[in-house]
Amino acid sequence: MDDPNDQSLTGSIKRDVRSIVQHNVVTCPPDFSLQQATREMFDNHCSSVVIVEDGRPIGIWTEADALKINYDHLNQATTLIHELMSTPVSTIALDASLDEATCLFRRNGLRHLVVIDEAEKLSGIITQSDVVIHQDVAYFLRMSEVSTILPQQQPTQVDQLSSLPDAISAMRASQTDCILVTVNEQPVGMLTERDVVRLIALDQLHRPLYEVMSTPLISVSENMSLLSARALMERRHIRHLCVTCADDCVCGVVSFADVLANIEQAYVNRLRDALNNRTADLAQSENSLNMAKALIDASMDGIMVTDENGIILSVNPAFTILTGYSEREALGQRPSLLSSGKQGPDFYQNLWAALKKNGSWQGEIWNRRKNGEVYPEWLTITVVHDARNKRRLYAAIFSDITERKKSEAIIENLAYYDPLTKLPNRQLLFDRLDVAMATAHRMKQGLALLFIDLDLFKRINDTLGHSVGDEVLCEVADRLRRCIREGDTVSRIGGDEMIILMTEMEHTDSIHRVVQRIFRALEESINVAGHELHLTASLGCSIYPEDGTDRDTLLKHADTAMYRAKSNGRNSFQLYSADMNRTSMQRLSLESRLHTALSNNELFLQYQPKLELGSNRIVGMEALLRWNDREQGVIPPDQFIPVAEELGLIGKIGAWALEEACRQCKEWHDAGYADLHMSVNVSPQQFTRRDLADDVEQALGNSGLPPAKLDLEITESCAIQNIDDVLEPLNRLRQQGITVSMDDFGTGYSSLSMLSQLPLDQLKVDRSFISGIPERSQDQELVSTMVLMAHNLGLNVVAEGIETDKQHQYLQQIGCDQGQGFLFNRPLPPEDISKLLIH
Ligand SMILES: Nc1nc2c(ncn2[C@@H]2O[C@@H]3COP(=O)(O)O[C@H]4[C@@H](O)[C@H](n5cnc6c(=O)[nH]c(N)nc65)O[C@@H]4COP(=O)(O)O[C@H]3[C@H]2O)c(=O)[nH]1
Known part of the structure; x- marks a missing residue:
């Protein structure tokens, strides 16, 4: 429930009796007659009188006591009050809390408590109503209706012609503080215990009931809120209300005390809850305190608390481990005990300024251990307040960051230096x-x-x-x-x-x-x-x-x-020089055009025949890629293939070249030249970035060219750099009948052991060796050694770049198997090759 009173109730627990005590107490000495005492009460509109001797309360007489007396045998003028008063009187100290007062009221069934000072002299009085009224009870009253406090039993009624003592006896017998007075069984007035006190005080107990009863009867509906009912009683200075039900009949009487009792019940419940909560809070905070202490003791971080003057008040065990100073050595000292002298006055000025402004400071600081070792620590200082004395304290928490700094140095080294x-x-x-x-x-x-x-x-x-x-x-x-x-x-x-x-x-x-x-x-x-x-x-x-x-x-x-x-x-x-920039700009532009060359059908193949040197018969073709660039015209492969390799485009281009070469070769086969072989150059990336074997199988499948008619040319460097990537696909392809040639042989560093590892069918001796023939005898010897070696390894030899008859003759002499070169044919478009084949 959303209860606005929780706050005030919790607050009331902390308030004391002093805050609500009424000091104008009606008092009288013990030798006052009942009449004198009640007169005092009546004159002061009070519901009780405290009997005092030497300033100390010795008894109390209340309106409720008025009903206990048998007036038939009593002379109010001669009966002394100390014979009738309640004694010993229940007292409470001025500084007692309101919850203590509430407990006393409930435990002893009291409605008044006499308040005494330290000397046990009368200081005032509090009533149960005072305690309750001093709470903000409007909430409870608004929530409840008069019907909720209607007593179970019907109000006692006496006829107006009854005698006053009979009426008081009836009231006492029914244990109520009020009865209804009727005429023809219709309520017309009311007699209350306050009326009785008044009659005693005024010596009117002998008068007829109908003359002294309180009239008129003030009635309220049973649905009226208790808040309104209380307000009505306070306004009219009455303490009872007649209650009517739906049929306008009187169904009961409620008293001010009944209203209070209701509030009291709710109040007491709330009070109990608030007390329970407070107990739980206390237990929890005690728990938290214990936990905090355990945490501080177990903390790996050093913790030190100083007072406002910088005197160390407490340290934890980690402090001792980190600094070498025991608790006994540290307490009473100043933090400068740890000073390394590495920080100047400016540092401390900034630290104090930050502490003042933000209540905390955090940073790196160099301190000195007891053994003299200077070390870096990460320090946090926070201003805290001692809850009990409200003193300003400083809590410093620090950790040794020597290892962290070492790692940072290593990381920095790694970040800035090549390992x-x-x-x-x-x-x-x-x-x-x-x-x-x-x-x-x-x-x-x-x-x-x-x-x-x-x-x-x-x-x-x-x-x-x-x-x-x-x-x-x-x-x-x-x-x-x-x-x-x-x-x-x-x-x-x-x-x-x-x-x-x-x-x-x-x-x-x-x-x-x-x-x-x-x-x-x-x-x-x-x-x-x-x-x-x-x-x-x-x-x-x-x-x-x-x-x-x-x-x-x-x-x-x-x-x-x-x-x-x-x-x-x-x-x-x-x-x-700026010229170079121009060149690199041109290269940039070439790069961007190359991206679309394939999709724009700007690439095409030319073919260079390969001849059997013994018979000069054309036995095969080498497919050579060309790019018909829209800006530069036909670009040779030396200029764009390295760029395509750098851009990662060669895989796709190579796959296209394979496809087109196989298709063309099959076309020539179908035209009657079924012995023709087709050699296709393969780039290293076709092994590493694509599955070359897949591309080849697809090209053969699509064209229908027999595998044995396809020859793949790989370069020495491709084989050396990617031996692991190259072996598996080449072996797989060779098993299907495809042959493999090593291109540009002699320009790289391939060893004999590597040659024997590779699944090769032929070597192509690089043009650079052929061009030296016959002038350079060294080249001549190299070429003849290469041919010999290849034959010993069971490989076929092809000489590249034959331009002269002498070269041709020499190669024939040394038994070179095949050759290609400008002497026979330049690379030609397929139509020209077709014509060539016919002739
Ligand atoms: N001076 C002279 N040169 C001759 C003679 N006979 C042939 N050539 C040239 O020598 C090159 C032979 O091809 P390569 O060594 O495989 O060298 C090729 C090959 O490594 C590469 N290439 C060509 N087409 C392709 C291809 O489809 N894929 C890949 N990956 N590379 C290719 O480009 C290189 C250059 O090709 P091209 O410019 O067509 O140059 C061709 C050819 O035109 C001659 O008697 N004298």
Whole structure:
């Protein structure tokens, strides 16, 4: 229930008797007659008189007592009050709580309590009504109706002609404080205990009832709220109301006491609940206190409480573990006991300012243990108030963060340094570059970014393994460190790419000097795991502010210059120039057009015949890809296939080339040239990013070309780099009858053991060896050795790029099986090949 009184009731528990006591008590000495005493009550409109001796209450006589007397044998003028009073009198102290008073009223069935001071002298009186009325009882009264307090028994009635003593006896017999007086059994008036007191006081007990009864009768409906009923009684200075039912008949009498009793019941219930709650709250808070203490004791964090003056009042066990000071050593000291001297006065000023402003402070601080060791801790200080004394206290909670700081340092190292070479990483380079650019701008100086890429480093990794590659990188990093000035940064930004940031540059001469140092440093061979390796590097450089005023532009331009150096033949250096930008813009545009080349049908195949050198008979064709670009016209594969590989487009393009070559070959088969073989170039990504075997099977299935007529050309580097990815699909395809050729043989580093591992059918000797024939005897010997070796391995040999008769003759002489080259045919469109086949 939503009860607005909970608050006041809980509040009342805390109030004391002093707050409601009535000090104007009607008193009389014990030798007062009953009449004198009642006269005092009557004159003062009081319901009781306290009999006092030497200022101390010795008894009390109340309106209720008036009914206990037999007036037939009593002389009110001579009967002394101390003979009739209730004694000993129930008293309560001024500072007793109202709940104590309520308990006394209920336990002893009292309606009055005499209030005494510390000297036990009379101080005042409280009635049960006072306690109840002092609560905000409107709520209860509004909620209840008069009918709820109607006594069970019908009101006692006496005829108006009855004598007054008979009427009082009837009242006493029915144990009520009021009776109805009737005429012809109709209620017309009322006699109450207050009337009796009045009659005693005025010596009118002999008068007829109808003269002294209270009239008129004031009636209310049984549905009236108790709040209205109480208000009516207070307004009319009456203590009883007649109650009428639906048929307007009198059905009872209710008294002020009845109203109070009802409130009292609700009040007492509420009071009991409030007390129960308070007990539960107390138990809970005691519980919480115990728990808090246990937590503080068990806490891994050190806890220290100081008073307002900074004197340590308490510490927990973790404090001792962390600082080395026992509780006894710490109490009474100041926190400066732990001071390391590492923080200056400013630090403490800020700390106190924050504490004042926010009531708390949090941060890192260096403290000293008892053994002198200085350590970092994370400290939280909070202002708290001592509940009992309302003192301001400071609670400090701290933890040792030595380990955390160590981990942070490791993480920072990982975040800013390359774990392999210990060089600054990309992030740190960027940070330093930003700072360097700002400084250069302020000081009107230049700076340079030197992009270094090791030539053919990938080959070292692929052929000799990553651990050798790693050692090479560490050695290169060391050598580069020695080439730069203090204040410059050499960083590794990934793989074999390193960048040197040179600051305070005034002239490009200094760049050239550093570049020369780098070339010299790399000239010397590197010995790793028994291998003597010769390294070269391609270097590109961009200069601030000429080549860019922001980080990304400078990096991009250094990278572009490095690529230019690489394409210039490696082991060279290139300063960035705006021209290069143009080239890279062109490449960008090419990239975007290449994305749609396939869907726009801009790709097509040309075919170059392969001849049997013994008979000069055409035995096969090599499919060669072309791109008819709408902007640049026909673009050769050397220019766009590496781009397609970089963009990840070669998988789809390669699958299309396979499909188209098989379809075309089948067309020629159907035209009567069923012996013709078709060779198709395959890119490494067709093994790694796609399932080559699936693509091949699909192309064969769609075209109907027999598998034995398809030859796949893979390059040496493709085989070396992806030996694991390559073996399984090639074996699967070879089982179906497809043949495999190794293209560009002699340009890579493939070993004999690798050759024997691969499922090969033929080797294609690279054009670069053929072109040296017959002038270069070394090439001649190399080619004849290759043919011999291939035959020993059971492989067929194809010579590429035969341009002259002499080459043709020499190859025939050494027993080379097949050849292709401009001497016979250039790559041709399929229609031309068809014509060629007919002739
Ligand atoms: N100077 C000279 N060159 C000759 C002679 N005979 C043939 N050639 C050229 O040598 C290349 C032979 O192809 P490749 O070594 O497989 O080298 C191919 C191959 O690696 C790649 N390629 C071509 N088509 C495809 C394809 O469909 N897929 C893949 N992945 N690569 C392809 O592009 C490379 C270049 O192809 P092309 O420009 O068509 O160049 C062809 C051909 O035109 C000659 O006597 N003298």
